[in-house]
Amino acid sequence: MIPEGPTLVSVASRLALALLLVSVALAFIRLVRGPRAADRIVALDLITVLIVAFIGAYAVFAADTSFLDVAIAYALIAFLGTVALSRFLLRSRGRKSTIPPPHKDEP
């Protein structure tokens, strides 16, 4: 009934979109309950990479190659965000959460 060529790619891209959605959901669970800020940054980095892959799979699904420009821009912004968050984590003054809050203020 339907020619075979487009059907195979469309089914595969639908399956890929579903799997990527599940992946983003699983990474989001880690983002929510990551015990420390570093875990959350790692989860956020994974989510951005998964969204880049999702945009690529959606470009196949919609047969529109201009989504690749979106993927390029998103990958760039995601890298900048990851770098900024990890620099912020490295420079922030807070210590381990088991330490009782401020014992002495530093200048």
Next chain:
Amino acid sequence: MNTILASGLLIVGSLFCLVAAVGMLRLPDTLIRMHAATKAGTLGAGCILLAEAVVAAELGTTLKAIAVIVFLLLTAPVAAHLIGRAAYHKGIELFDNTWIDELGEALSTDPACQQKPLPDPPSNGQDARLREPPRAHRRKTAPPDNG
């Protein structure tokens, strides 16, 4: 033929992404989770973008897909290095079965890493793993240490 190849690449890439997400959820440690997250960036997104290049089968799209893949391959090590460094220096709990901690040993024995103690050593019970003081403290005396 192209459709079969593109479909296989899509399925393989999304399965790698799923494996990375499951590893992110299941693995016990921040650094080990970073090891899992690498697979999504290189293999997962790489295969899916390659599938897009195969489906479109034209020069501009292929170049764009290769540009995205190269960008991901170039930025993933930088981001992983920064995240791992920040996580270690913030004193994450390592996995219980970790027995190699070369950075911790170097920080506790190498005199180049111990140029001055903290201005006022906090009186809490730090654990046996000697951690580096936060970078904001060290920069005042040792800027060229580890750039």
